[in-house]
Amino acid sequence: MELRKLTDIEIGTVATIDSFTDEETSILLLEMGCLPGESIEISNIAPLGDPIAIKVSGYKLSLRKKEAATILVR
Amino acid sequence: MNKQFNVALIGNPNTGKSTLFNALTGLNQKIGNFSGVTVERKTGKLELNENLTASLIDLPGTYSLYPRSADEHIALEILNSTKNPDYPNVVVVVVDATNLKRNLLLLTQLIDLQLPVVLALNMMDVAQQSGIEINVTLLAEKLGVPVVAVTARDFQGIPALKDAIVQQFEHPTLPSSTIHIHGYAPEVIDEIKNYFHINNDYAAFELAHHYHELHNLTQEKKDAIEAIGIKHNFNANKTQVAETIDRYNYINEILSDTVRKNKPALEETRSNTLDAILTHRIFGLLIFFVILFGVFQSIFNWSQYPMNVIENAFIGIENYLTAILPAGILTNLIIGGILPGMSGVLIFLPQIAVLFLFIAILEDTGYMARVTFMMDRLMKNFGLNGKSVVPLISGIACAVPAIMSARSIENWKDRLITIFVTPFMSCSARLPVYTLLISLVVPNKFVFGFLSLQGLILMAMYLLGFVSALLAGWLLKLFIKTKSKSYFLMELPVYRMPRWSNVGITIFNKARTFVMEAGKVILAVSIILWVLATFGPSKDFDAIETKYAKMSSENTTIELNISTLESKKKAEKLEASYAGLLGKFIEPAIKPLGYDWKIGIALVTSFAAREVFVGTMSTIYSVQGDGEHLDTVREKMLEARNPETGELTFTFATVMSLMIFYAFAMQCMSTFAVVYRETNGIKWPLIQLFTMTAFAYLAAFAVYQFLS
Numbered sequence: 001m002e003l004r005k006l007t008d009i010e011i012g013t014v015a016t017i018d019s020f021t022d023e024e025t026s027i028l029l030l031e032m033g034c035l036p037g038e039s040i041e042i043s044n045i046a047p048l049g050d051p052i053a054i055k056v057s058g059y060k061l062s063l064r065k066k067e068a069a070t071i072l073v074r
Numbered sequence: 075m076n077k078q079f080n081v082a083l084i085g086n087p088n089t090g091k092s093t094l095f096n097a098l099t100g101l102n103q104k105i106g107n108f109s110g111v112t113v114e115r116k117t118g119k120l121e122l123n124e125n126l127t128a129s130l131i132d133l134p135g136t137y138s139l140y141p142r143s144a145d146e147h148i149a150l151e152i153l154n155s156t157k158n159p160d161y162p163n164v165v166v167v168v169v170d171a172t173n174l175k176r177n178l179l180l181l182t183q184l185i186d187l188q189l190p191v192v193l194a195l196n197m198m199d200v201a202q203q204s205g206i207e208i209n210v211t212l213l214a215e216k217l218g219v220p221v222v223a224v225t226a227r228d229f230q231g232i233p234a235l236k237d238a239i240v241q242q243f244e245h246p247t248l249p250s251s252t253i254h255i256h257g258y259a260p261e262v263i264d265e266i267k268n269y270f271h272i273n274n275d276y277a278a279f280e281l282a283h284h285y286h287e288l289h290n291l292t293q294e295k296k297d298a299i300e301a302i303g304i305k306h307n308f309n310a311n312k313t314q315v316a317e318t319i320d321r322y323n324y325i326n327e328i329l330s331d332t333v334r335k336n337k338p339a340l341e342e343t344r345s346n347t348l349d350a351i352l353t354h355r356i357f358g359l360l361i362f363f364v365i366l367f368g369v370f371q372s373i374f375n376w377s378q379y380p381m382n383v384i385e386n387a388f389i390g391i392e393n394y395l396t397a398i399l400p401a402g403i404l405t406n407l408i409i410g411g412i413l414p415g416m417s418g419v420l421i422f423l424p425q426i427a428v429l430f431l432f433i434a435i436l437e438d439t440g441y442m443a444r445v446t447f448m449m450d451r452l453m454k455n456f457g458l459n460g461k462s463v464v465p466l467i468s469g470i471a472c473a474v475p476a477i478m479s480a481r482s483i484e485n486w487k488d489r490l491i492t493i494f495v496t497p498f499m500s501c502s503a504r505l506p507v508y509t510l511l512i513s514l515v516v517p518n519k520f521v522f523g524f525l526s527l528q529g530l531i532l533m534a535m536y537l538l539g540f541v542s543a544l545l546a547g548w549l550l551k552l553f554i555k556t557k558s559k560s561y562f563l564m565e566l567p568v569y570r571m572p573r574w575s576n577v578g579i580t581i582f583n584k585a586r587t588f589v590m591e592a593g594k595v596i597l598a599v600s601i602i603l604w605v606l607a608t609f610g611p612s613k614d615f616d617a618i619e620t621k622y623a624k625m626s627s628e629n630t631t632i633e634l635n636i637s638t639l640e641s642k643k644k645a646e647k648l649e650a651s652y653a654g655l656l657g658k659f660i661e662p663a664i665k666p667l668g669y670d671w672k673i674g675i676a677l678v679t680s681f682a683a684r685e686v687f688v689g690t691m692s693t694i695y696s697v698q699g700d701g702e703h704l705d706t707v708r709e710k711m712l713e714a715r716n717p718e719t720g721e722l723t724f725t726f727a728t729v730m731s732l733m734i735f736y737a738f739a740m741q742c743m744s745t746f747a748v749v750y751r752e753t754n755g756i757k758w759p760l761i762q763l764f765t766m767t768a769f770a771y772l773a774a775f776a777v778y779q780f781l782s
Contacts, residue, residue, distance in 0.1 A: 023311050026315065027311060027318070029563070036319075044353055047354070047359050051562055057175050058174075060345075060568075061563065061565055062565075062566050063562060064454075
């Protein structure tokens with residue numbers, strides 16, 4: 001299946017984390033439970049368009065679009 | 075004799091760790107700072123049984139042993155050195171039972187450090203309601219550590235937790251490593267183990283990662299670890315990625331047959347619905363501003379009454395002491411220096427308490443995380459971060475606790491800018507100054523029949539503070555360069571009802587921080603000011619004494635109010651005092667701003683704490699019975715004229731210029747002291763002091779020249 005950036009999927013679509021494009025950011029994301037193989041979903045977007053809130057590993061995490069774009073999903 | 079030992083409480087943020095700490099220690103808490111750093115150190119007495127009492131330390135919330143903020147760094151520092159006075163005999167790891175996966179990461183790291191741990195599954199009630207079934211016995215068996223289910227908010231499971239702590243202290247069970255650490259960097263781990271004479275792989279691995287930020291290592295040791303790393307091409311990022319992934323695999327295996335989720339969690343669904351409204355594109359922002367407005371209103375309305383009570387109490391004490399104490403220099407010191415200092419501290423407590431009541435509620439319910447989430451985009455433009463919102467709002471009460479709350483900001487640049495701009499927010503100490511000045515020139519009229527004109531101007535001053543904080547942040551963003559990237563990763567916890575005991579304890583702790591941090595400075599300053607205003611070159615003072623002694627003896631026949639004479643004498647003495655001399659000395663510099671030497675005295679005295687302005691004004695304009703009577707001060711100031719030109723002293727232009735000066739100048743020693751500690755050096759507080767005061771001067775100059 002084709003890889004897409006997390007920021008390119010629609011709100012409510014459940015995707016699976018495949019890999020990361022930035023090593024430094026990936027460390028932080030991994031620690032917070034964003035692991036390859038884990039399902040992920042964009043839950044909502046902040047009123048000013050950034051950051052976004054995602055559902056991952058059983059909880060809700062908010063992150064900026066810049067960081068979210070380093071997550072590749074399938 | 076009781077056996078004494080250390081227990082540490084550690085866990086992710088939002089796990090109810092503070093609630094558990096409160097449940098274990100009650101109000102038996104001590105708050106201080108960790109030595110060398112300014113992170114809050116919360117300890118308490120933990121009575122385990124009749125003959126065993128432990129010292130319980132609450133370590134700042136952290137997601138892992140890879141710290142990102144000053145707060146999180148503490149756990150690493152303590153757990154990595156057995157010599158640290160806070161090094162625990164037993165570690166209680168608090169986890170949110172509804173969110174086990176991410177929470178267990180930290181637990182596995184602690185197990186691998188060979189620390190005797192007890193796992194406290196908190197919020198078991200919520201887990202049960204949400205249909206999450208946890209097989210506690212099997213979980214304990216698989217992890218190899220004691221696991222206790224607790225619900226800290228209603229004290230369930232506390233006795234069992236205490237028993238488990240005692241057991242781990244007396245006969246510790248230390249499971250073997252959860253993952254194979256040695257394989258990540260075999261040579262590096264072996265060499266560090268040799269060098270430090272330790273036999274724990276993970277401790278060595280941790281040293282390889284964190285040596286440069288550990289304060290307990292000597293430079294020689296740091297160099298040695300660095301050399302080992304370089305020799306074997308140690309890749310910190312890659313090994314950490316491998317470690318994290320392995321840990322999650324281990325956790326997934328552990329959780330595979332111990333946790334079952336029967337239905338979609340009710341709390342979570344409700345939370346999502348709330349989020350849809352509270353972070354809605356339009357309603358979300360609207361609701362936030364309504365809440366902010368409500369908080370703002372309450373700070374002023376609710377604190378009015380207790381502030382009056384405190385004020386009257388001090389007038390009462392002052393009158394009482396004046397009556398019973400013998401006249402003399404010591405009595406003067408108590409009444410003129412110490413009492414005003416103490417009242418100057420306590421008078422702000424109501425506003426601080428009300429503000430932190432709201433902040434604590436908003437944080438405890440999970441709403442504050444949403445505010446952070448909503449505001450990040452806006453704050454980012456100004457070199458700040460969503461997490462700067464709490465310090466900025468707290469700054470409305472007092473910059474001291476506000477600046478301390480900036481510790482949760484991970485990125486150093488964002489945190490520094492937040493610390494730097496927070497004093498622009500209009501704090502409670504500016505309020506009496508604004509109130510007095512506004513009443514001088516703004517008529518007590520209503521616009522559209524209900525909006526008070528004076529209130530509007532006051533609100534404009536608050537807005538001015540906020541806007542200048544943002545602009546200052548934007549400017550700083552251009553000047554401060556750092557390597558570390560600004561990022562924003564924050565958990566949005568499930569909405570919960572506030573836990574009132576937590577709210578109460580937060581208010582109590584913040585109030586105590588204010589009294590201890592800001593209070594001691596205000597008190598000291600008040601005493602110094604008293605000295606400056608009471609003493610002066612002795613020949614001038616003697617001349618005044620003689621003059622008034624003569625006058626009162628001559629005037630006994632005429633009906634001249636003795637107290638008027640006393641006030642006049644007091645005013646003349648102030649003029650001749652060192653404070654007065656200082657005021658005259660700076661007069662040439664402040665003339666372009668529209669101030670005379672009398673205002674100069676007030677500027678000098680309020681340099682260390684703004685609110686002193688009002689008291690000084692009342693002394694200068696010789697108000698009888700001291701400065702508690704604002705109306706009288708106001709009248710005297712309105713009548714004041716320049717003795718040479720005969721013009722009014724407090725013209726519209728002068729008052730506006732003064733307000734602008736007080737809005738921008740950094741006239742607060744307590745803030746200076748706290749910035750000094752929070753930034754670990756004199757550089758930033760000095761820059762802050764000079765730029766803010768210089769800007770205040772220029773802005774006041776511009777305003778005066780434009781208006782006059």
